[in-house]
Amino acid sequence: MKLSSRTKIVGALGLAGLVLVTLIMSPMLMTGFPSFLGGGDLPDCEEVTQQDEQASEGATADIPAEYLALYQKFGKKIGVQWTILAAVGKRETDHGRSTLPGVQSGTNYAGAAGPMQFLVSTWGGAKRIPIPSKFNGYASDGDDDGWADIYNPADAILGAAKMLKRNGAPENVRRSLFVYNRAWWYVDQVEEIARKYAADGQVRVPPQADASCDDPVIQAAPSDVVGRILAYALDQRGKPYLWGGTGPDAFDCSGIIYMAYRSVGLTIPRTTFGQWPFGVKVPDGQEQPGDLVFFNAGPGTGPDNPGHVGMVVSKGKMIEARCRLCGPIKVTSYRGRDTIVGFTRPLENTTVKDQLAKLRSSL
Template sequence: MNRRVLIAAALGAAAVMFAGLIIVPVLLGASRFMFGGGVAGGNCVTVAGAEAQPAAATDAKAIPSNYLQLYKTAGERFGIPWNVLAGIGKVETSHGTSNLPGVKSGENYAGAGGPMQFLQPTWDAFAVDGNKDGKKDRYDPVDAIPSAAAYLKHNGAPRRMRTAIFQYNHSWDYVNLVLDWAKRYVGGDFKVVQANGIECEDNELPANASALVQRIISFAMAQRGKPYVFGANGPDAWDCSSIIQAAYRTVGLNIPRTTFQQWPFGVKIAKGKEQPGDLVFFNSGPGTSSNSPGHVGMVIGKGKMIVASCSTCVPAIGVKPYKRSDWVGTTRPLARPDLKKKVNELAAE
């Protein structure tokens, strides 16, 4: 490579880096407009009815009766519209009637088997014993169909149905084909829910909280839709502990910056006694343990928290359940004597 080429390459690389320095802040700054955060929920998605089971239409008569009943039973059990399960069953194996390899025995070229076409590792992870006979047979629709429902549920259905179907088979053409059949089976009047960000049902502030706590939660809720960036301190991106520190700071209260510092800061509260504004901690992330949790969220009530989850989570910052297996404990910063004193001082000003 001659010197002229080297110089040109260096200038090109510099230009790319400079463009990146400009583009990244612009994108981060634009996030508040792109995602429409805020407690009012400008771009929220209504998830009510996501688990509804629509009535079967004429085209559903072409589904074998035993499969149709299994789709409906699994749909009710897992909260997945039965016609989506039927759409998958149709596209995969025409409800088990296909004579291709891997439907009734063995595996196809991709290693999938059974009427709902499970790969063995996926089956091992999500298989359901549908008829309670002590066996999980991926070639038996009694087991395979509820297992498909469980797998969709794991991947976000019914509130993120298109995403869940895509995880079933990584092709958007596949997703569209499944949903085309799902519509046909209920007469065409059917639309799935795809809540990638703010759910309208989560917009209300807790009525039983004080005005101070409502202000704290309101700030955190207004950050929904923004990206998670580890180490970020806002205003365009946050991590799990910085968003909480900033929320308390908006009412004039100072708490530590990191999760490891926030855990011993507040007064420990027994599980089941948590209130809006309390902090919930999780044994999640590198270098963490039950005595040193590495992830934190803020209780808003009804078993839910506002939390900055991770950079690849959808949403990265949003309202999610906190009653999960890695929940370590709860603290109440506002129960500390020094914060109680500060609250009284602020009220007197």
């Protein structure tokens, strides 16, 4: 079974020694390192949907029907494995059935509350918050009553799904769980529960979430040069966003693209504002791997001055370093975003063509 991609895990993982020894665990609020959302028509990398992840007999016997429906609903909505979400609920409070302090009311010794054991500060600074809210945090309104109630199962499970998503799920499940509670033995226990909850005994990841699906993506590139550019970009999955970053440990949206092209000996503009006019414009629907997709996003940007960029890796998918709070570098879908400005092909720029000719002549 594969639970994570070949993504390099970066950051201070030495904190794994901070093991909590209570039954009720407390999620930690910090920026995590998600990796890869895949997709597209690729050989041996068929899409695995939430509907495919059937509950085992043990899951239906152990999980209250209300909770099972919520885990599956919000797992699908947010895009994380419902089995992992349910396993967190089991490990934290036995799906809300625990009578320990902080589950039904109040907080535990660490300040955590509710069926998914959020720290009140992580939730948003209060146990019950009106939605929409001025508070930052994972406070969520899962039952559409206008309130984010830390004790409400629908609200808490939706919030937990968001937290797991931001910090690595569905691809880098172990990292997301480590952020939820900083102890590797906790991660192991949750994964074991999740496997028991899945009818096939597996915790599935999306297609292209591991090295076995990278090769088809790279092999489908329109040229060897593009394949090498994609290989570099895909190897940066899981690294954090850093404004102005050009690696090797962190990148911003244009920085990863700049360095991916540089990795094969090609120089393109460093910033999004420079990359947009540099490449030859490509009609929507005719984009191909290695092309750039631009968005009207960020302060001071507009339809003719896009502020965000990603690199197309396969049909409808791009690799991007989106923002500090959006999670680390990963592959996402660009279809459905209403802020797309257009596509360009840097390899068609005359300067790049000259660079390519010199590279070929030197071989």
